[in-house]
Amino acid sequence: MSQHSQFRLFAQRRFLPFYLTQFSGAFNDNLYKNALLLLITYGAGDVLGLSVNLIVNLAAFLFILPFFLFSGVAGQVADRYEMSTIIRLVKLAEIVIMGLAAVGLWFGWWGWLLVLLFLMGTQSTFFGPVKYAILPKVLDDSELVGGNGLVGMGTFVAILLGTIAAGLIMGLDQAARVTAVAVVAMAVAGYLAARQVPWAGSDNPDLVVRVRPLRDTWQLMGVAAERRHVLQAVLAISWFWFLGAAYLTQFPNFARTWLAGDETVVTLLLALFTIGIAVGSMLCERLTRHRISLTPVPWGALGLTLFGIDVYLAAPEVPQASDWWRLLTDPAYRRVLIDLTAIGVCGGLFIVPLYAYIQHETPDNRRARIIAALNVINALFMVASALCGMLLLGGLEMTIPAFFLSLSLVNGLVLPVVVRLHRRNHRLTVDN
Structure with a gap:
């Protein structure tokens, strides 16, 4: 392992426990959310007396609502108090929440489980600012891009594995009870990892923490806007979450309608897209040569547009019944897979340097609050992505390939913004 490789961070206590903590949290969030939605979709919806579509959208709303309500206070807390202590308290709260969820899963208290989604979202809201604000405290500037690459890779791989694990558990006879045991076990594992995170100190011990949910969230926007170039980077990252959410939301219907595929095809698309992001995240350190550089970002933006356009061109007009093996072996389908994998790679190249x-x-003294503002804007963009999909695909009856094409063309407008941001960063680097 090279002395300068980002993977050497896995051998160091200043990074590995934190990495395992965030990985377990992302895995557990997605295991719980997806298992609950699958349980509701295949039977629990009848128990609640509500339509499945209503419950699924309600679940998404309950999980994302805390980001709007509590990101302001979460950012203040992360700036005010010692970060490793916050991480341990947040993971301890996860054990409590997952313990309550396990009881609900065991006895089939579905309404109770939906309420706990709100608490899980709250727990994630308080972990989010610490997740990225702690990295500059434990990593050198030469390690920051690589460390963010590892965190980005771990987050998306954890999301993928949590989603797949939920699907596999649903095939078992006692799926709800197996899920109950699994989410508690993962919460405990995350807490044990968090106990090993080294002391990180406080950046702003004199900050007065106020709990004013909506007002605090609004004030975060002002904090993020204090530096125009930082705000541009924040908006660029949020745009990627808009784009990524749009792709991931449409994968199931795209696989069924345009690839005539079964459920294995949906899993393959999700896996390749996620692996692509992980690969792109890993490439950033090498491309930036261990510096805080935005060099990969314009290339990532360009790739998001070009490969997105090619998905539109490559989508078969008359698809034939397919499974995952046919997609891998048939050249006509393979082109779509290559495009979606490449979009993931370009996404990793795009967001990791921007986070660093x-x-x-x-x-x-205000880094955590700016990260909290980023989380709020990400949430807003993902909600906007869902509304955009509903409007274009439902209201205007646009096809999914045409929807992907429209996203790619709009992404072309982002390219000049990140090019200017890169030039500013390069000029300052040269001057220094």
Whole structure:
């Protein structure tokens, strides 16, 4: 393992426990959410007396609502108090929440489980600012891009594995009870990893924490806007979450309608897209040569547009029944897979340097609040993505390939913004 490789961080206590903590949390979030939605879809919806579509959208709303309500106070807490302590308290709260969820899963208390989605979202809201604000405190500038690459890779792989694990558990006879045991076990594992996270100190011990949910969230926007170039980077990352959410939401229907595929095809599309993001995240350190550089970002943006356009061109007009093996072996289908994998790679190239740039360019005493603002804007963009999909695909009856094409063309408008941001960063790097 090279002395300069980002993977050497896995051998160091300043990084590995934190990495395992965030990985277990992302895995557990997605295991619980997806298992609950599958249980509701295949029977529990009748128990609640509500339509499945209503419950699924309600679940998504309950999980994302805390980001709007509590990100302001979460950012203040992360700036005010010692970060490793916050991480341990948040993971301890996860054990409590998952313990309550296990009881609900065991006895089939579905309404109770939906309420706990709100608490899980709250727990994630308080972990989010610490997740990225702690990295500049434990990593050198030469390690920051690589560390963010590892975190990005771990997050998306954990999301994929949690989603797949939920699907596999649903095939068991006692799926709800197996899920109950699994989510508690993962919460405990995350807490044990969190106990090993080294002391990270406080960046702003004199900050007065106020709990004013909506007002605090609004004030976060002002904090993020204090530096125009940082705000541009924040908006660029949020745009990627808009784009990524749009792709991931449409994969099931795209696989069924345009690839005539079964459920294995949906899993393959999700896996390749996620692996692509992980690969792109890993490439960033090498491409930036261990510096805080935005060099990969314009290339990532360009790739998101070009490969997105090619998905539209490659989508078969008259698909034949397919499974995952046919997609891998048939050249006509393989082109779609290559495009979606490449979109993932370009996404990793796009967001990882931007995260490192924001961490480097923000003052220590308000970094966590700016990360919290980023989380709020990400949530807003993902909600907007869902509404956009409903409007274009439902209201205007646009085809899914045409929807992907429209996203790619709009992404072309982002390219000049990130090119200017890269030039500014390069000029300052040369001057220094």
